Amino acid sequence: MYPPSATAANALTHWAPDSWRSWPALQQPAYQNPQALALVLDALALQPALVTAERTLHLKAMLAEAQQGKRFVLQLGDCAERFDHNDLPQTRRQIALLQQMSQVLMHGLQLPVVQVARLAGQYAKPRSSDMETHDGVALPVYRGDSVNSPAFTAEARRADPQRLLDAHAHSALTLKHLHALQMAGVDQLLHGEHWSLRWLDLAQGRDRLQALLTEVQGTLRFMRTLAGSQPGAFLHREVYISHEALLLGYEQALTRQDEDGRWFNLATHLPWIGLRTAQPEGAHVEYLRGLANPVAVKVGADATPSQLNALVERLNPDNEPGRLTLIHRMGAHLLHERLGPLIEALQAQGAQVLWLCDPMHGNTRTLPCGTKTRLFNDILGEIADAFTVHARHGSWLGGLHLEASGDDVTECLGGAAGLQPADLGKHYLSQVDPRLNRDQALELALRISLDVDAWRHCA
Ligand code: PEP
Ligand code: CO
Numbered sequence: 001m002y003p004p005s006a007t008a009a010n011a012l013t014h015w016a017p018d019s020w021r022s023w024p025a026l027q028q029p030a031y032q033n034p035q036a037l038a039l040v041l042d043a044l045a046l047q048p049a050l051v052t053a054e055r056t057l058h059l060k061a062m063l064a065e066a067q068q069g070k071r072f073v074l075q076l077g078d079c080a081e082r083f084d085h086n087d088l089p090q091t092r093r094q095i096a097l098l099q100q101m102s103q104v105l106m107h108g109l110q111l112p113v114v115q116v117a118r119l120a121g122q123y124a125k126p127r128s129s130d131m132e133t134h135d136g137v138a139l140p141v142y143r144g145d146s147v148n149s150p151a152f153t154a155e156a157r158r159a160d161p162q163r164l165l166d167a168h169a170h171s172a173l174t175l176k177h178l179h180a181l182q183m184a185g186v187d188q189l190l191h192g193e194h195w196s197l198r199w200l201d202l203a204q205g206r207d208r209l210q211a212l213l214t215e216v217q218g219t220l221r222f223m224r225t226l227a228g229s230q231p232g233a234f235l236h237r238e239v240y241i242s243h244e245a246l247l248l249g250y251e252q253a254l255t256r257q258d259e260d261g262r263w264f265n266l267a268t269h270l271p272w273i274g275l276r277t278a279q280p281e282g283a284h285v286e287y288l289r290g291l292a293n294p295v296a297v298k299v300g301a302d303a304t305p306s307q308l309n310a311l312v313e314r315l316n317p318d319n320e321p322g323r324l325t326l327i328h329r330m331g332a333h334l335l336h337e338r339l340g341p342l343i344e345a346l347q348a349q350g351a352q353v354l355w356l357c358d359p360m361h362g363n364t365r366t367l368p369c370g371t372k373t374r375l376f377n378d379i380l381g382e383i384a385d386a387f388t389v390h391a392r393h394g395s396w397l398g399g400l401h402l403e404a405s406g407d408d409v410t411e412c413l414g415g416a417a418g419l420q421p422a423d424l425g426k427h428y429l430s431q432v433d434p435r436l437n438r439d440q441a442l443e444l445a446l447r448i449s450l451d452v453d454a455w456r457h458c459a
Contacts, residue, residue, distance in 0.1 A: 017263060021283070023285075024281075024282055024283060025248055025284070027127070027246055028249075029147045029247070030159060041164070045253040048172075049254065049256055049266030050266060053262070055240070056292070059240045060322040066114055067398055071398070072106075072112075072113050073116060073398055073399025074113050074114070074116065074400055075116040075118065075327075076400075077403070078403065079433035081123055088180065091177035091178060092177070093407060095117070095406075096190075096194050098117055099189045099190055100194070100442060102115050104216055104442070107215065108212075108446075108448060116239075116269070117239050118403070119239075120241045121268050123170070124247045126276040127143060144432075145163065145167065148163070164250050178241075195217075196408075199439040200213070209443070212449060245265065245272065245287065250267070251265055254266055255291070258292075264293055265291050270293065273288060273296075275329065280314050294324075298361070299329070300330065301331060305341055308342050312351045316352070326355055327401045328386070329361040330382070332378040332382040334362065335362070335382055335385045343389070343390065344393060357382065357397060358400075359382035360379060360401075360433065363375065363378040372433065373411065373413050374413070376414030380448075384451065388459050391459035402444075403434075404435050405429075405435040408439070410427045412437070416443055
């Protein structure tokens, strides 16, 4: 449907898992010993795949339905997973939060929710500068556990290729935990004792929130009764995994061909690329282009309609439903003005895409003390505006992309407990971006469910 441009047409004939190497690749670590890196990548190519091609295609079909307004996607997890923080209880808390929020959103939106965790591979981070300076000492920045380590020493900050193998092993371990939770029946995590609700007493408009929660939990009890002797039968829902496909050597090594000749990234169901690596003429887009997986790309407030059209043409030339997810992350103050023209540009092309809203990355602030944070009300505000703007354009907002932790962290401000800057030091664990904690995240899901109809109607 798109008349391919000369470069795109040329590129289309030449995709291979390593064809990205002929394009500019941003945000790649500087390894001191290229031979050591090459040996690790050879070893990685012999490691087992982490997911199956069949499940990635299943997810693509779900995303195609979400695009048509028949499902809603909740993509959620850490900004950066850590190797030393991925035991079974940790994964359980993360999946419990995902399950609970999905349950609440299903109620509010009256749609099944597709659960996509930022999990089992979210180990590499793009950074805005290459170096970090303290007291006159400059060292390379921390780029995620698959590259280096956060301590401010030259040794810790050295890019170590061995960590790519560790990333594969930690991803496999997290997946093992996820499967163990699924075998035990993920609906276990929806039992009353797993919900953290003390914050409710402090919440503004407490009665509305409580009434909705009572309804959600009552429905769950009823479903469990119906399920009877087959616990989990009604509530079993798959959790798909996703991560930022940043380190292209790693992603290439986990790219495998099926019997039909299609290439899949089998490190994750949904590889996505971030704002800093989303150039239509860049290596990351080139890499994603040839995969049979569903793929996703972040879209910022500065994207122009023509850039976005070029990206969509490149990543979804056949206009296949479910293939391409666009995650807008504009900031609460810019979304209103910037999103509409992009929606219109794609509508004019008849482009089939799924839109998600990431209300986190456009709302990051740095406090005078240097701590990065985000305000609960900015996050909620961007989501509200996103529903309104999509509705106004006859477009469908098909889901959310959130950074949230199942732990009781203190990284974002506000929410019912009214977290203040002075509270951030109490349990600030993220090495990169601030996450909603489990109470703030659950509150967000409840507030969305209560108000989504009103937001859509103010269009
Ligand atoms: C992220 O999601 O952690 C991220 C780096 O996003 P963005 O590319 O939108 O800044
Ligand atoms: Co982030």
